[in-house]
Every structure is written in C-alpha cells, then in structure tokens.
Amino acid sequence: MKTTEKKELLRGGQFLVKETKSEDVFTPEDFTEEQKMMRDSVKEFVDREIWPNKERFEHKDYALTEEIMQKAGELGFLGVAVPEEYDGLGMGFVSTMLVCDYISGATGSIATAFGAHTGIGTMPITLYGTEEQKKKYVPKLATGEWFGAYCLTEPGAGSDANSGKTKAVLSEDGKYYSISGQKMWISNAGFAKVFIVFARIEDDKNITGFIVEYDKDHPNGMSFGEEEKKLGIHASSTRQVFFNETKVPVENMLSERGNGFKIAMNALNIGRIKLAAASLDAQRRITDLATKYANERIQFDTPIAKFGAIKSKLAEMATSAYVGEAAAYRAAKNIEDRINIRLEGGASHAEAELKGVEEYAIECSILKVACSEDIQNCSDEGIQVYGGMGFSADTPMESAWRDARIARIYEGTNEINRMLAVGMLVKKAMKGHIDLLGPAMKVADELTGIPSMDKPDYSELLAEEKEMIAKLKKVFLMVAGSAVQKYGPQLEDHQQLLLAASDILIEVYMAESGILRAEKNAKKLGVENQKIQIAMAKLYLYHAVDTVTIKAKEGIGSFAEGDEQRMMLMGLKRFTKYSNMPNVVELRNTIAEKLSSENAYKF
Structure with missing residues (x-):
C-alpha cells in the first residue's frame, strides 16, 4: 500500500480557520497516468455508446439505459470503488470520482442510473454488509450482472428520512421479516435485482436496512408502479415500489437493527460529493457546444462569439466548471488521504471509507449545492447562447436544462x-x-x-x-x-x-x-x-x-x-x-x- 505523502491534511471544515497551501491541494492537473487512461476510456465509451443515442434517451428508451449499464459493467466502470476481492477494481476515491464525472456528462438518465447503482445501490452492502452478504451480492453488482436500487423515500418521508412508515415484522419462527409499505422515486426500479430497503421494526426509534432480492418470476409480494412521467432524466427508470408482506431472511438485515438511518446518512454523504462530480462533465460539454455554436452562428456578418454579451456568458460557464473541478477534486483527495491514513492504521476498508467520507461531510454538502446550481445555470445560459434554437428539442441544450434540474433535489435538497x-x-x-x-x-x-x-x-x-x-x-x-x-x-x-x-x-x-x-x-x-x-x-x-x-x-x-x-x-x-x-x-x-x-x- 502506498503511504500517504507527508503534507498538512486539514480535518473537515478546518479550511475555514486554517490556511491551505496551494502545494497541499490536489487538482485535475495532478491525475496519474493510470487516472488519465481511465478518464480517456470513459470518455471514449460515452462518445461511442451514449452521446450518439441522446434522442433515444429522450424518448424513454429504458432498455437502452439497461444495455449501457451492462456494457459499463463489462468494462469495469461499475466496480471502480469495489475492492478487488469482490471483483471490483479497488481504485482510490479520486479515481471513483473521475469515472462518475466523465460517465455522467452526456445524459442525466445514465448519470442517475450509474450513480444510483454504484453509490446507494452497491456501497451500503460493501460498507455495512457481512462477509457473506458481500460475497453473495457485491461481485454481481460490480460487474453489472445484477443492478441495485435504494428504497428510502416514501410519500410521507422525504427530507425527514427517518419518519418512514414501512414496517418489518419478524416471523414467529424467527427466520425472516415480512416487509410491508410503499416507496417512491426509486431509481433503477424497472431493472434492479437487488433493493436496499429501509423499514421500521416494531416501534424502534430508527429504521433498519435490509437487502431484498427481486425475481420477476417469483415477486414475493413486490409490485411496481408505472414509470414516472418526469421533467427530465427521461430514460432513468423511476417507479414506486410496493411491498406486501415481502419475506426477507433474517440474515439479509443490513448492519444492525436500528442502524438504517446511519446507513442512509452515510450513503448520502458519498452520494453528495459524487453528485458534484456528476455535474462537471455536463458543464464541460454544454460549454463546448455553446462555444462551437457561437463560433458558427453569424449575425450582422459576425460570429456571435465575438459579441461582448456572448463572451460574458461563455466566460462565466467556463469559470463555474473550472472552479467546480478544483473544489471537487480537492475534497476527493482529502477524503482519499484520510481513508489511506486509516487503512495504514489497521482499519478495514469499510471503516476507513466511512470515516474518511464522514470527516468531510461539510465539504460534501457544500459541493453538492454549488455544483448542482452551477450546472443548472450553465445549461440555462447554454440555451440563451443558442437563442430560439436552444429552446428546441432538436438541440441538446433543452434536454440538458431539464436533466440538470433534479440535481438540486437529489441527495437531500439544496x-x-x-x-x-x-x-x-x-x-x-x-x-x-x-x-x-x-x-x-x-x-x-x-x-x-x-x-x-x-x-x-x-x-x-x-x-x-x-x-x-x-x-x-x-x-x-x-x-x-x-x-x-x-x-x-x-x-x-x-x-x-x-x-x-x-x-x-x-x-x-x-x-x-x-x-x-x-x-x-x-x-x-x-x-x-x-x-x-x-x-x-x-x-x-x-x-x-x-x-x-x-x-x-x-x-x-x-x-x-x-x-x-x-x-x-x-x-x-x-x-x-x-x-x-x-x-x-x-x-x-x-x-x-x-x-x-x-x-x-x-x-
């Protein structure tokens, strides 16, 4: 294991009261050769498989989303953060951010499917599961053989996640729990095989997590609503999931009884910084498109890129992307360094990653807010640069604007x-x-x-x-x-x-x-x-x-x-x-x- 280089590593939030030296921050210019190769591989995959099919995503081609996810799994992109012993690549936190960044820029549908599967669909088992649970589920999730979903939100439990009404009742013989309740806004629900489900046992103060398998031939009390009609992310499968005495073996409880709220909150910390990363390449692509259009669009015998009003917009779009990159990878490297320190101290992978991310939960929330609002502003200005054409569904700006809107709601509202x-x-x-x-x-x-x-x-x-x-x-x-x-x-x-x-x-x-x-x-x-x-x-x-x-x-x-x-x-x-x-x-x-x-x- 590579020893963390000696530099001053501030604790989460200490940036406010201590000076940070520029030589102590990590920037995208510091990517290793391995990371650059991974970045280029992901970009090539997106440009080959996703970008040319944008229209199909906008027409709700859910099967295409599943197909793309399977291909991503075959190339190892779904297992970047998964330890090698569970068929993942076992790469560091910065590399996991990088893959999330570059795979998310072409369409919000794949960004959502990828984030839901690799983050809240897989990581709770990787970080909180027993060894038996990890061996059974994680390799199949890491390779894309199975896909994961995360069932937390309910009609009456959104931001107040611990107020869910879904119940888990232990059988008389003590061998399984029967789960009954309703979950909503469940990403990947239409093709997921493994569901992380949160339910309350008796009158416990806190909810409990469970790993629930779904087999369409034997639904076990699980049923699904129709695909939701949404403003954006059209090809992201989003359904309600209903549980009617769904039997779950007791050995499928995730972590300890009553630990579900903690699992949910820690999963959200990881999700927040990954969502920031998922906003970056979208900004780059929108800025690219707006720049090309401004260079090609002639008005008054002049490319509009030469007009001051357009220059102002392009400059602001590029600036938000540049600073978002700087902040996201700065925090990612801090997390990675903190994880490595704990690993060197003898902590398990799960403990090291949980504590490493938790240390920088403040920065995760900051980045989630800033980058989600920057991508919305960037796409909005992209439409403006295109003018009337930007409002047309025949150009990519319209879908980019709609896809960006959900980012301010995901992983806890801004x-x-x-x-x-x-x-x-x-x-x-x-x-x-x-x-x-x-x-x-x-x-x-x-x-x-x-x-x-x-x-x-x-x-x-x-x-x-x-x-x-x-x-x-x-x-x-x-x-x-x-x-x-x-x-x-x-x-x-x-x-x-x-x-x-x-x-x-x-x-x-x-x-x-x-x-x-x-x-x-x-x-x-x-x-x-x-x-x-x-x-x-x-x-x-x-x-x-x-x-x-x-x-x-x-x-x-x-x-x-x-x-x-x-x-x-x-x-x-x-x-x-x-x-x-x-x-x-x-x-x-x-x-x-x-x-x-x-x-x-x-x-």
Missing part, C-alpha cells in the same frame, strides 16, 4: 444541505474538532480595533486574492459567531439566517479552491501558461465577494441592531474591500477568447 453544512460545522466546533471560538473572538476584537494603515504587499502571485479569501472567512466567523452567541442551540430554528451563513461558507470554499488550483499550477507550469486559469479564479472570486456581501447583510440585519449592527456592517465593508478592483470585463474577454480560439473547454 436547502437541507445548506443548513446541514453550517449545522455540522457548529457541532464539530462544540466537540472540539474545530476551533471556531478562538478565531471568531479575534474577528470580534478586530472589529473594535483600529484598522492598519500599512500598505499591503501584493507582489506575490495572487497575493491580494488570497488575502481576500482570508477576509471572507472573517465575514463568516463574524456573522456565524454572533448568531451562535445570540441564539445558541435555537440557531437551527432560524433557517433563513442559516441559509445566508451557508452561502458565505460555500463561496469561501469554492473561491479558495479556484485560487489554490490556479496558484499551484501557475507555480508549476508558469504564469503565462496559466493566464486563463488565473483569470477564471479571479472572476469567480469577484462574484463570491458580491454574494458574501449580500448574504452577510441579510444575516446581520436579521439579528443585530443599533451599534452592534453598525459595527458589523463597517466590518463587512472592510472585509470585502478590494485594494485593486479587478477588471471583470477584461477577465471575461480573456477567458471567452481562449474558448473561441480552441472551440472547446480545454482547461
């Missing part, structure tokens, strides 16, 4: 994830895992102190941008620290304040990731070589500063009055002030002109 991110951060601080109090008190002291009149030294690469990131962190500490002090445990009742604080947290992480990626690669490859990447990092930060300013005002106004409010607003102004305001128009033009000259997103 509202839930926003509140989770701040809530988990506060809980970590209360447990002593992150020192938020000390830095927050320093910011409070700074508010009452005299600002330094010294002229800052911005001679180093991205020095002012890194200082701005540090100041945005102070804004979060100022707002969140004062809010916690005022409301204490009742903070969770103030949802709009939590949402505002979360938006600040999200922008800090995303903007810092972009700056660190640009800085690291400029140092390694040269500033001139990375000129466009630096421009994208600066452009994203500019928008982040605006968002932080708006959300901080919203938060401050909700709980502070009089002198306290005036002092915090003055501090906000100080913490969001540029010494040298960037020329945003020039940044956008620089990015867009590079896109146009390459006729594609090539960063």
Whole structure:
C-alpha cells in the first residue's frame, strides 16, 4: 500500500480557520497516468455508446439505459470503488470520482442510473454488509450482472428520512421479516435485482436496512408502479415500489437493527460529493457546444462569439466548471488521504471509507449545492447562447436544462444541505474538532480595533486574492459567531439566517479552491501558461465577494441592531474591500477568447 505523502491534511471544515497551501491541494492537473487512461476510456465509451443515442434517451428508451449499464459493467466502470476481492477494481476515491464525472456528462438518465447503482445501490452492502452478504451480492453488482436500487423515500418521508412508515415484522419462527409499505422515486426500479430497503421494526426509534432480492418470476409480494412521467432524466427508470408482506431472511438485515438511518446518512454523504462530480462533465460539454455554436452562428456578418454579451456568458460557464473541478477534486483527495491514513492504521476498508467520507461531510454538502446550481445555470445560459434554437428539442441544450434540474433535489435538497453544512460545522466546533471560538473572538476584537494603515504587499502571485479569501472567512466567523452567541442551540430554528451563513461558507470554499488550483499550477507550469486559469479564479472570486456581501447583510440585519449592527456592517465593508478592483470585463474577454480560439473547454 502506498503511504500517504507527508503534507498538512486539514480535518473537515478546518479550511475555514486554517490556511491551505496551494502545494497541499490536489487538482485535475495532478491525475496519474493510470487516472488519465481511465478518464480517456470513459470518455471514449460515452462518445461511442451514449452521446450518439441522446434522442433515444429522450424518448424513454429504458432498455437502452439497461444495455449501457451492462456494457459499463463489462468494462469495469461499475466496480471502480469495489475492492478487488469482490471483483471490483479497488481504485482510490479520486479515481471513483473521475469515472462518475466523465460517465455522467452526456445524459442525466445514465448519470442517475450509474450513480444510483454504484453509490446507494452497491456501497451500503460493501460498507455495512457481512462477509457473506458481500460475497453473495457485491461481485454481481460490480460487474453489472445484477443492478441495485435504494428504497428510502416514501410519500410521507422525504427530507425527514427517518419518519418512514414501512414496517418489518419478524416471523414467529424467527427466520425472516415480512416487509410491508410503499416507496417512491426509486431509481433503477424497472431493472434492479437487488433493493436496499429501509423499514421500521416494531416501534424502534430508527429504521433498519435490509437487502431484498427481486425475481420477476417469483415477486414475493413486490409490485411496481408505472414509470414516472418526469421533467427530465427521461430514460432513468423511476417507479414506486410496493411491498406486501415481502419475506426477507433474517440474515439479509443490513448492519444492525436500528442502524438504517446511519446507513442512509452515510450513503448520502458519498452520494453528495459524487453528485458534484456528476455535474462537471455536463458543464464541460454544454460549454463546448455553446462555444462551437457561437463560433458558427453569424449575425450582422459576425460570429456571435465575438459579441461582448456572448463572451460574458461563455466566460462565466467556463469559470463555474473550472472552479467546480478544483473544489471537487480537492475534497476527493482529502477524503482519499484520510481513508489511506486509516487503512495504514489497521482499519478495514469499510471503516476507513466511512470515516474518511464522514470527516468531510461539510465539504460534501457544500459541493453538492454549488455544483448542482452551477450546472443548472450553465445549461440555462447554454440555451440563451443558442437563442430560439436552444429552446428546441432538436438541440441538446433543452434536454440538458431539464436533466440538470433534479440535481438540486437529489441527495437531500439544496436547502437541507445548506443548513446541514453550517449545522455540522457548529457541532464539530462544540466537540472540539474545530476551533471556531478562538478565531471568531479575534474577528470580534478586530472589529473594535483600529484598522492598519500599512500598505499591503501584493507582489506575490495572487497575493491580494488570497488575502481576500482570508477576509471572507472573517465575514463568516463574524456573522456565524454572533448568531451562535445570540441564539445558541435555537440557531437551527432560524433557517433563513442559516441559509445566508451557508452561502458565505460555500463561496469561501469554492473561491479558495479556484485560487489554490490556479496558484499551484501557475507555480508549476508558469504564469503565462496559466493566464486563463488565473483569470477564471479571479472572476469567480469577484462574484463570491458580491454574494458574501449580500448574504452577510441579510444575516446581520436579521439579528443585530443599533451599534452592534453598525459595527458589523463597517466590518463587512472592510472585509470585502478590494485594494485593486479587478477588471471583470477584461477577465471575461480573456477567458471567452481562449474558448473561441480552441472551440472547446480545454482547461
């Protein structure tokens, strides 16, 4: 086993209170040769098998989805994260992110089928199953012989997942459970063989997980609703699943009784960061298509790619993709390193992966929100670049926009994830895992102190941008620290304040990731070589500063009055002030002109 390289590895959420050095982050430019080969293999598969068949997916060709999934299994793509002893490839977390990234860009139907199967359909058994369960089910799931589905959501249990009414009753002889209930929005239900089902035993506080096999010739009390009519992801099989005294052997209980809620939450943590990855190649492809169209579309004897209004859109689309890549792979490598540390300490694969992902649950929620909203914005702007043609189903933008919409609901709505991110951060601080109090008190002291009149030294690469990131962190500490002090445990009742604080947290992480990626690669490859990447990092930060300013005002106004409010607003102004305001128009033009000259997103 390769020993984790020696570098400072921050705990989840510590990015807020500790400086991250650019040399300590992982970027897509750091992919190994093996990872590049895997990426290229997946891209070739998508371009050969999926992209040419987009129209068939839009016409609800569920059989094609199943066929593509079988082919993906034959090539090993379904087993990237599965240990070799269960017929998987046993690759690291970054590689699993990479495959999820590149297999998901052509259509949301395959992205959903792949994510549901490899994530919530397979990983719960891999991570929580007994050895017998793993040997029986995981190899067939890893190779695509069988497909998996995940039955958690019910008509009355969505975000409140632990409130499900599905019951599991133990037989008199103690040999099996009878499961009865209704599940809805079940991805892959139309062709799955293995269902991870959550049900409540007696009046247990928490639900319990079960592995349930389905055989169409012997349905065992299982029945299915019709395929749901959906806004997007048309060829993703989505059905209700009904259980009527479905008999499940006691040995098919997954983990321990009452452990289902924990299984569900940990599966969602993995699902959130994988969903962020699944949004990336879609952004790249949409940006590619929009750029090509803008170069080819002539109006007033000029390609529309030369118009400033279009340049602005293309630059913003590319920027969100670049920063999303930076943040997603930064977090993925942190998770992988934490997993390796635990493996080197003697932990099992399951324990190491669970704890590794759980450590960065805050970052997983941040990424889920940011990348799902970026792909929606990107597809929306893609339609706008195409103009009237973008609204037509004959072009790929229309389906991309519809497919993107579900990402803000999957794996916990973005509202839930926003509140989770701040809530988990506060809980970590209360447990002593992150020192938020000390830095927050320093910011409070700074508010009452005299600002330094010294002229800052911005001679180093991205020095002012890194200082701005540090100041945005102070804004979060100022707002969140004062809010916690005022409301204490009742903070969770103030949802709009939590949402505002979360938006600040999200922008800090995303903007810092972009700056660190640009800085690291400029140092390694040269500033001139990375000129466009630096421009994208600066452009994203500019928008982040605006968002932080708006959300901080919203938060401050909700709980502070009089002198306290005036002092915090003055501090906000100080913490969001540029010494040298960037020329945003020039940044956008620089990015867009590079896109146009390459006729594609090539960063």
